[in-house]
Amino acid sequence: MDLKQGKIVIFSGAGISADSGLATFRDNDGLWSKYNVMEVCNYKNWRRNYKLVHEFYNLRRQELQTTKPNIAHEIVCKLTEEFEVINITQNVDDLLERAGCKDVIHLHGFLKELRCEECETIFEIGYEQYNFTPCPTCNATLLKPNIVFFFEHAPQYQKMYNIFDSVCENDIIIVIGTSGEVININSLVNKGYKILNNLESRDMIDESLFDSIYLESSTTALPKIYKEIKKIKSL
Ligand SMILES: [Zn+2]
Known part of the structure; x- marks a missing residue:
């Protein structure tokens, strides 16, 4: 495992925008x-x-x-500027873009x-x-x-599966603010170093699959996750 070399896949859900009041x-x-x-x-x-x-x-x-982007959106943007990041979100809002992110994959x-x-x-x-x-x-x-409505085909899902299939031991996956109820996270996180941030434990997410877990708001977790990534990348 050489996490210094790999890419980062960020997968966010409603939790990242919750502190913006959405x-x-x-x-x-x-x-x-x-x-x-x-x-x-x-x-x-x-x-x-x-x-x-x-x-x-x-x-x-x-x-x-x-509504305004919060520090969690801003740190995701910072990560995209400093590292090779694939930025996937379940959210339909534009808060990641307004924090400066480019090329966000909007699944829904x-x-x-x-x-x-x-x-x-x-x-x-x-x-x-x-x-x-x-x-x-x-x-x-x-x-x-x-x-994407309920009972409607989600055209970006295949892209998401391909991205998670491409994850190797050198990569990092960061899952932020998702219940795992709409998309089954457990089946997507196989290889690499895996970080989870949710406000609290969720029934549908198997925490034993993750290497590092932050059970707190994404606005307090993301600054810590940023530090963790910087440390991993400079080892
Ligand atoms: Zn038309």
Whole structure:
């Protein structure tokens, strides 16, 4: 094992954005409590709930605009600048990008984009409200938030599997703020030096697979993880 030579794979989830104040559908307060997830994030019935779906994502874009990246996003960015990093996130927010990250792989889509169901054009809406204007490319009227819904194929998953398959003994994997309920982390972390940061232990994550564990907020853990990486890389 020569961790000095290897790459770093960072895999983040809702926990990294929680300290920025972004609520998730597992929280019982705020934006999400007013909506039924199975009505606004469900590929089987989103067309039927078209107005409600867009109302929900309009509010989420509005919420995102007033949210700021935190120190955990900033340290992830610092790592990408200093080392060879593959940066994968389950989050649909742009907080990693606003902290300065480039080339983030968004497994579940991106809140600032819409996708045309007819011609598959993806276009930027930023933090704007979507007011049911037609597709700028083909004029179709069925536009979907570019978010992977429940029961929908996630096109980036194959890329993620390939990345984890490519991990070797010299690499480092950092898992940040994920419950392991949507994506089975245990099956992905095989080789390399593995670091886990979650607020608390999670039933779906086997901690015995990890070499280093930080059970605390990502804003306090990431500065420590950064130090650990610097130490490993300078040995
Ligand atoms: Zn179109």
